[in-house]
Amino acid sequence: MDKTDKLVRSLIALAWLLASAAIWWPAPSHAARIKEVAAVQGVRSNPLVGYGLVVGLDGTGDQTTSAPFTTQSLTAMLQQMGVTVPAGTNMQLKNVAAVMVTAQLPPFAQPGQAIDVNVSSLGNAKSLRGGTLIATPLKGADGQIYALAQGNLIVGGAGASAGGSKVQINHLSAGRVPEGATVERSVPTPLNQGDSLQLDLNASDFNTAREVARAINDRMGAGVAQALDGRVVRVRMPASPDARVSFMADIENLNVELASPAAKVVINARTGSVVMNQAVTLAACAVAHGSLSVTISSTPVISQPSPLSKTGQTVVSEKADITIAQQAGSLIQMPAGTQLADVVKALNSLGATPQDLLAILQAMKSAGALNAELEVI
Missing domain, CATH: 3.30.1360.40 (Gyrase A; domain 2)
Incomplete structure (x- = not known):
């Protein structure tokens, strides 16, 4: 036996060994840490909410005629500070806005720690940019005060208006105070x-x-x-x-x-988004898809009396034209797909829009051709 035959037999033996290894030692499955798939019961954040005032606005605060609670809140705050506002005083304030303050109290938070707060306008303030949040107690679901918020707002928007024209970037009626609240009470875990x-x-x-x-x-x-x-x-x-x-x-x-997740198709009916995981499979089926469009056009028609007529008047009416068009949809055979790529290729062959795909997937599920759970959000 020459060296060539020995080399060929060695390569064949090596190939057989690798093939056997692929059969008997499959690729490891997906692994995750326990902290990523589970949480300790009771160790969670708690939502906090409070009502407060933002002052220091550049004439972009609440219009007190449309938001009377802003004036009432300011009057109550001034009374706590020893300032008495005469009854019947019509305060036209433009630099004050009533807001709702929300925050998340993290687990194990202790008194003295700082947390971030979100501030959102309650009335008709045009902008909270440049404002300062006055001391606002934040309460939990049990009505107890767990934090006290105060500080300067950061608003991620800008805007300007003049002469009936207006330019605005992002949102101006909500802002954030980083580390703007101090924890006053801890939650037992x-x-x-x-x-x-x-x-x-x-x-x-x-x-x-x-x-x-x-x-x-x-x-x-x-x-x-x-x-x-x-x-x-x-x-x-x-x-x-x-x-x-x-x-x-x-x-x-x-x-x-972790084992493979259950087959699921998530449909967002508002945006037309369709998301499916890798466990979705498709049985052989046939689908016919067509579109129906109705067009209504209205044309104004003016009817006038004759020039020498002493009676009658000009009448304006409308003439409506209605057109119904239906595109033909051929019956398309969709083969069975055992992988996500096959399912995507089969659905793309229909040429349907995302909105039409919502109805097609629901019909395929009812026909038993879609092996997945449908969830509409």
Whole structure:
């Protein structure tokens, strides 16, 4: 046997070995960390809201005749400061605007920390640019005050008007105060309460719940985590707070193997957007698509009496022309598609607009040809 035959046989053996490896050792599935697929129950942000006044506007505040609550709020604020406004005083204010102040109180926030706030106009103020938010208490859902907001607004827009002309860039009736609120009260969290914690999955999936519990038990010991259903995983925690923090730091970075998501097509009926994931498949079907258009044009017609007539008057009427046009739609056979690229290619062959595609997908789902869940947002 010469060297050429040995080389050929070696290459064949190597190719067979690589093919066997591809069969017996498939590519690893998609992995994600526990912190990306689950959250600790009770460890969340809390919305805060408050009502306040923005002052210092350059004549772009509320018109008090159309927004009387602005004057009432200013009068109440001045009375708290010892300034009495005579009854019946007609205050024509242009530099004050009534606003709603909103913020998110992050978990574990402590008194003295600063958080960002959003400020939005309530009345008919033209612009909040250059204004200053007066001290505004922010309350939670329980009616308690959790933060106090105050500061100069940052408005990401600009505008000018003169002589009936107006130019505006972006939005002028809403702004933001970075670190404009100071936390006054903390919200208790369940991290140090009880002997266990509950992990809530972002999406209900039994396989993900099983994999999360398995990853925690493999790292921390058998019986530490237990999957209760497709969304909840209960985890037994250490006793001391320091050990609990270290425990959570360890398990939230554990990798879990995620299975393919359920086939779903998301349709936005307002914008005509259609989004589908890679699990969507298509069965063989036939689709006929055509368009129907109705055009109505109106032409004014003037009817006048004769020149020598002493009676009658000129009458203006309209003549309407209605045209209905329907384009022919041929029956198109769509082959079965087991991959997302095949489904996209088949839908593109219809030549339908995104708005027409909404109705086609719904009809295909009803006919059993679309193997996916339809969700309209």
